[in-house]
Amino acid sequence: MQDIRIKNVSKTYGEKQVLSQLSKEFPAGETTVIMGVSGCGKTTLLRILLGLEKVDSGKVTGMPERVAVLFQEDRLCEDVSAYENIALVLERKKTHAQRDAQKCRIEQEAAQVGITADDLKQNVMKLSGGMRRRIALLRALLYDADCVILDEPFKGLDATTKQIVMQYVKEKTAGKTTFLVTHDAAEADFFGGNRWNLPTENKNANDE
Numbered sequence: 001m002q003d004i005r006i007k008n009v010s011k012t013y014g015e016k017q018v019l020s021q022l023s024k025e026f027p028a029g030e031t032t033v034i035m036g037v038s039g040c041g042k043t044t045l046l047r048i049l050l051g052l053e054k055v056d057s058g059k060v061t062g063m064p065e066r067v068a069v070l071f072q073e074d075r076l077c078e079d080v081s082a083y084e085n086i087a088l089v090l091e092r093k094k095t096h097a098q099r100d101a102q103k104c105r106i107e108q109e110a111a112q113v114g115i116t117a118d119d120l121k122q123n124v125m126k127l128s129g130g131m132r133r134r135i136a137l138l139r140a141l142l143y144d145a146d147c148v149i150l151d152e153p154f155k156g157l158d159a160t161t162k163q164i165v166m167q168y169v170k171e172k173t174a175g176k177t178t179f180l181v182t183h184d185a186a187e188a189d190f191f192g193g194n195r196w197n198l199p200t201e202n203k204n205a206n207d208e
């Protein structure tokens, strides 16, 4: 696993300059908390790291092949169970015994964030917003990846659940290169380590 680097990355949408000549190093195996005002380009940066957005100039190096992502939206497969949403990212098991072991593992992991075996059987369309968020989070964290990208992962969770889920995320991302976007200073403090306040550009390309 190597450090991830962005060098002189710029991005505009039409006339709007969102990122300007950004350079930064993200140490392998560590968590970087990304903060900044709404619209300063946090999600855009994550999309650039993922290769979902082209840069105008600059480059990204060191991104590993296997990356787990939790987008701002849950992006669950609707009309199937919570369990199936999670199992989707796991290796398909051939034998009954392997499948039983996998089921046991998913149930144990889910229990750690307050999701019961009964909840897992439910169609995700029937679950509350906070439960859907935890299913999306479990799906991302159980995927075997070297890099984890989490865009406002605790959105919609009540204070008590959030504490439990934050602890779980901290444990599951330990040793992985992790990007966590948040607006909440308490969340950033909890994850400690590297904090990066993204500068605000958002000016017209014609300004100056």
Ligand SMILES: Nc1ncnc2c1ncn2[C@@H]1O[C@H](COP(=O)(O)OP(=O)(O)OP(=O)(O)O)[C@@H](O)[C@H]1O
Pocket (backbone or CB within 6 Å): 013, 016, 018, 036, 037, 038, 039, 040, 041, 042, 043, 044, 045, 202
């Ligand atoms: N596909 C797009 N086309 C045009 N403009 C876009 C596009 N995607 C993002 N933008 C604009 O780029 C700017 C940065 O958006 P982005 O979603 O990256 O901000 P953010 O910092 O993640 O915001 P928030 O904290 O509200 O989630 C915003 O002004 C947004 O309107």
